[in-house]
Amino acid sequence: MTRLSDVVIRAEGLGKKYLIGHEAQRERYVALRDVVARNLRGFVRSAGDVLRGRQLIAGDEVEEFWALKDVGFEVKRGEVLGIIGRNGAGKSTLLKVLSRITEPSAGRVEIKGRVASLLEVGTGFHPELTGRENVYLNGAILGMSRAEIKRKFDEIVAFAEVEKFLDTPVKRYSSGMYVRLAFAVAAHLEPEILVVDEVLAVGDAEFQKKCLGKMGEVAGQGRTVLFVSHNMAAVQALCANAFLIDKGLLTFASQTAAVIRKYSETRGSDNPFFRTSRNLSPIYLTNANGKYEQSKESESAKIKFKLEVIVTTKLSAAFEIRVKDHLGVPVAFATIGGFNTAEVVSFVVGQHSYVVEIDASCLAKGSYLFSVDIAYPNILYFDRAEDCLEIDVDPVVSDGSTRMLEQRYGFGCVHLGAKLCNTY
Amino acid sequence: MDASSPASERVIILEPGRAERNYWRDLWHYRELFAILAWRDVSVRYKQTAIGVAWAVVRPFLTMVVFTVIFSRVAKLPSDGSAPYPIMVFAGMLPWFLFSSVLSEASGSLIGNANLISKVYFPRLVIPSASAVVALVDFVVNLAMLTLLTLWYGFLPGWRALLLPVFVALAVLASLGPALWITALNVKYRDFRYIIPFIVQFGLYVSPVGFSSAVVPEKWRFWYSLNPVVGVIDGFRWCLLGGQSQFYLPGFAISLAVVAFFLWFGVHYFRATERAFADMV
Numbered sequence: 001m002t003r004l005s006d007v008v009i010r011a012e013g014l015g016k017k018y019l020i021g022h023e024a025q026r027e028r029y030v031a032l033r034d035v036v037a038r039n040l041r042g043f044v045r046s047a048g049d050v051l052r053g054r055q056l057i058a059g060d061e062v063e064e065f066w067a068l069k070d071v072g073f074e075v076k077r078g079e080v081l082g083i084i085g086r087n088g089a090g091k092s093t094l095l096k097v098l099s100r101i102t103e104p105s106a107g108r109v110e111i112k113g114r115v116a117s118l119l120e121v122g123t124g125f126h127p128e129l130t131g132r133e134n135v136y137l138n139g140a141i142l143g144m145s146r147a148e149i150k151r152k153f154d155e156i157v158a159f160a161e162v163e164k165f166l167d168t169p170v171k172r173y174s175s176g177m178y179v180r181l182a183f184a185v186a187a188h189l190e191p192e193i194l195v196v197d198e199v200l201a202v203g204d205a206e207f208q209k210k211c212l213g214k215m216g217e218v219a220g221q222g223r224t225v226l227f228v229s230h231n232m233a234a235v236q237a238l239c240a241n242a243f244l245i246d247k248g249l250l251t252f253a254s255q256t257a258a259v260i261r262k263y264s265e266t267r268g269s270d271n272p273f274f275r276t277s278r279n280l281s282p283i284y285l286t287n288a289n290g291k292y293e294q295s296k297e298s299e300s301a302k303i304k305f306k307l308e309v310i311v312t313t314k315l316s317a318a319f320e321i322r323v324k325d326h327l328g329v330p331v332a333f334a335t336i337g338g339f340n341t342a343e344v345v346s347f348v349v350g351q352h353s354y355v356v357e358i359d360a361s362c363l364a365k366g367s368y369l370f371s372v373d374i375a376y377p378n379i380l381y382f383d384r385a386e387d388c389l390e391i392d393v394d395p396v397v398s399d400g401s402t403r404m405l406e407q408r409y410g411f412g413c414v415h416l417g418a419k420l421c422n423t424y
Numbered sequence: 425m426d427a428s429s430p431a432s433e434r435v436i437i438l439e440p441g442r443a444e445r446n447y448w449r450d451l452w453h454y455r456e457l458f459a460i461l462a463w464r465d466v467s468v469r470y471k472q473t474a475i476g477v478a479w480a481v482v483r484p485f486l487t488m489v490v491f492t493v494i495f496s497r498v499a500k501l502p503s504d505g506s507a508p509y510p511i512m513v514f515a516g517m518l519p520w521f522l523f524s525s526v527l528s529e530a531s532g533s534l535i536g537n538a539n540l541i542s543k544v545y546f547p548r549l550v551i552p553s554a555s556a557v558v559a560l561v562d563f564v565v566n567l568a569m570l571t572l573l574t575l576w577y578g579f580l581p582g583w584r585a586l587l588l589p590v591f592v593a594l595a596v597l598a599s600l601g602p603a604l605w606i607t608a609l610n611v612k613y614r615d616f617r618y619i620i621p622f623i624v625q626f627g628l629y630v631s632p633v634g635f636s637s638a639v640v641p642e643k644w645r646f647w648y649s650l651n652p653v654v655g656v657i658d659g660f661r662w663c664l665l666g667g668q669s670q671f672y673l674p675g676f677a678i679s680l681a682v683v684a685f686f687l688w689f690g691v692h693y694f695r696a697t698e699r700a701f702a703d704m705v
Contacts, residue, residue: 032613096702100438102543103699111440115545123543128468140460141544311570 008112008193009075009098009223015106015248016068016093019395021049067093070107075226082239082256083228084263090248091228091345092197093118098226099195112191113224116143120197122182127171130161131181138185150186156200158216160184168222180207187214193224206403213235230367232260233394264289282313283347284383288372290391292360301363302394305356308373311347317354317382320343320373326366331413338377361394362415366407447695451547458550462557465529469558480565484521488513491634495632502634503689504661507670508577514570515664516633519595521651524594524624525559530603531620534611538705548698549691552607556596563592570664582666591659594683598652599688604694611697611704632657636641648675652686655679 068090075081087092094100098109099117124141125134135156139149149156155165160181162173170178196215215238219225229235233255235242242259244252252262287308294301307319318337325331336356337344345354370389374382397404405415435444452696488510496509497499503509530552534541537551574580602623610616631653632640640648649655655676661669 031615033615035613100436101542102702103440103442104438105440107439111436112437113434115436117544119543124540126464128471129464133467134465137460137464141546144544145545146456146460235535257525311574312553 006077007074008077009073009109011107011109011202012072012095013107014068014071014094014104014109015203016097016102017065017105018067029207029363030117054231057234057310065246069099070243072107073250073253075224076221080227082235082242082259083226083245084232084242084243084259089245091245092119095197095226095228111193114143115193115195116189117189117195118142118186118189118197118311119195121186122368124177125170125182125230130169130171131166134181135185138182141190142186143191144189146188156184156188159210159344163420166316176207183207183211187211187218191223193226194218197228198230208379224349228404232392236260260360274423281382283309283317283374283384284375285309285388288385288388290389292391292393294395296411299361301360301393303358303360303391303393305370305372305388305389306349306353308353309347309374311349311350312386314348316346316376317374318377319354320375321356321358321419322371322373324369324371325407325413326368328369334361338375340375342378349353360393364409364411364415365395366412367392368415425520433578447547451549454546454550457546458554461554465555465558466561470645477565478670481560481569481613484514484517484566484569486543487517493684495634501603501635501639504638504665505667507665508579509571511579511659512665513578513634513637516693518563518566518570519591519660520628520631520633520653520657522563522592523599524627525562526556526599528620528624529558530600531606531610532617534607534701535614535705538572539705542702548701549604549694551634552604553560556600556603560596563566577699578667581664584610584663585650586667588660588663591656591663594659595656598683598685601688602688604690605686606700607693612674627653635671636669637675645672646678647676649678650682652679652682655683
């Protein structure tokens with residue numbers, strides 16, 4: 001590690017194009033008979049057009065979709081770089097191009113050194129094979145040599161905590177064991193460049209913490225890591241620098257904290273606040289921000305919203321906040337003045353910002369989508385900003401508990417208090 | 425860490441349409457993955473089927489019995505020289521089963537491993553070639569049966585049997601060419617998989633499996649050898665029937681040429697399309 005500052009990945013004008021035609025989008029795969037039929041149809045149609053003297057339309061309508069466009073960056077040796085963006089922004093496509101799974105459609109990338117990609121935990125795990133066999137299989141698939149796996153085998157098994165079940169087919173594993181074993185193999189990869197996509201979002205809280213620790217360790221060994229995650233806390237903890245990718249473009253590259261700030265800003269100012277009939281409304285939202293806060297002393301947690309509104313006519317109205325879980329299922333509701341009209345907010349003309357705090361102590365760990373409405377209870381909505389905020393509820397385990405309710409358990413999103421009683 | 429020293433570091437350049445310069449070296453680098461995928465396929469196959477080995481034994485045995493009855497007793501076709509008819513049938517069936525199972529295993533392999541293709545990079549050629557190994561394991565079982573059969577008839581093949589590995593390799597190469605082509609096509613157009621059962625069924629009758637290729641009229645024999653399996657089966661019989669089978673050299677040469685062409689074409693087509701596999705599976 002003498003030349004710590006040299007560049008290991010250099011991308012210039014990188015682009016990835018997908019063709020989305022009508023047929024291609026509707027079906028999962030193309031069958032020859034469809035191609036023949038389509039071409040035949042196209043041929044008959046254009047022949048008809050020629051006969052009638054109309055202008056020729058070439059083939060089927062095919063739309064070009066650039067999942068990545070003109071992306072350029074440099075990554076230095078030993079750098080741990082976060083990549084942030086919404087779903088479908090092109091992060092995963094970028095990782096796929098860098099890990100050579102798919103070929104770029106434009107531009108050029110130079111990569112120095114061995115790249116290992118971790119786009120999924122347990123790639124190639126076979127349910128019929130035992131844990132031991134799957135460690136060798138998965139290791140080989142991720143690019144480890146047999147000798148390397150043999151050397152690290154005990155370490156991997158200890159990390160996964162599945163010693164007793166090594167010779168059991170993994171189809172009999174619990175999902176937790178399965179994920180732990182899969183991650184353990186991946187965590188012991190030692191490539192020069194590691195490309196990681198959203199794999200920390202697996203396992204229970206304790207195991208996630210262990211994985212984060214392991215990732216930090218990997219990063220500390222002077223290896224180059226590209227890290228995609230929706231978990232901003234993890235990105236913040238691991239990466240010094242980050243990129244923001246939006247609609248296939250690299251829009252912002254800077255220190256992680258600044259990029260995360262920019263990311264939450266762009267989230268807030270996007271289309272949820274755009275309405276064509278906006279100027280007809282006497283009051284509307286222009287922006288919303290929110291953050292999750294947990295107080296250390298008490299066990300309470302809250303979410304604070306900063307809502308910016310423009311008021312053109314003096315009026316009274318209620319704030320209504322609707323909460324959906326990560327699957328988009330409505331799970332909770334909070335309001336100021338929505339139920340009790342004595343509490344409605346009196347708005348005066350101008351541009352104002354309001355801070356609304358809601359109690360989030362009972363919410364399960366996970367991410368939530370928030371919609372904000374301004375309404376006159378039961379009568380009309382002045383403005384509705386649908387799904388305008390996404391906030392991670394990430395409680396720290398309090399003293400005495402070993403686990404907490406999490407959305408992904410599928411037990412619901414609300415943790416209700418319970419106690420033993422003597423009488424009924 | 426030797427591998428991370430800049431001197432041994434290879435620079436990979438990714439550009440649209442750029443052919444991988446170190447393709448074959450890369451393939452060699454991934455030989456362990458090849459071995460482990462082959463081992464996975466074999467072990468899963470024998471784990472899942474309780475009668476795995478029995479199946480590999482019963483199928484060729486019954487086929488041999490039926491072919492002997494139909495072609496030797498009913499159609500009264502001659503064997504090669506003085507070789508017992510069942511042994512001659514078996515010596516033709518071995519390469520045919522090898523050919524057809526490599527063809528069917530390899531041609532479906534890319535679709536069967538779609539999850540790997542879309543998540544990890546490695547030379548895609550590893551997948552179809554690893555799946556051919558399963559067919560080789562079945563072949564070894566069949567070969568053991570043939571050995572028992574020759575002992576039963578007291579008909580030993582002699583020194584020529586030592587050349588058998590050459591023809592085994594030829595059989596694998598003969599099927600790998602078309603298999604690579606079809607498996608690559610299969611990624612894009614899924615209906616190509618229906619071609620395989622047809623080739624396997626049809627090929628059994630147009631190839632000299634149940635009869636000796638010597639029964640084909642002399643003037644057609646050269647053209648008959650355009651079927652690459654003819655050359656392979658003739659080679660097997662030459663090895664295993666202890667000089668009772670005549671080796672028809674011009675026919676073998678043309679079979680060899682056809683095998684070479686398909687192999688080149690298959691690899692060529694596969695390489696030309698493999699970079700887009702991840703976008704299509």
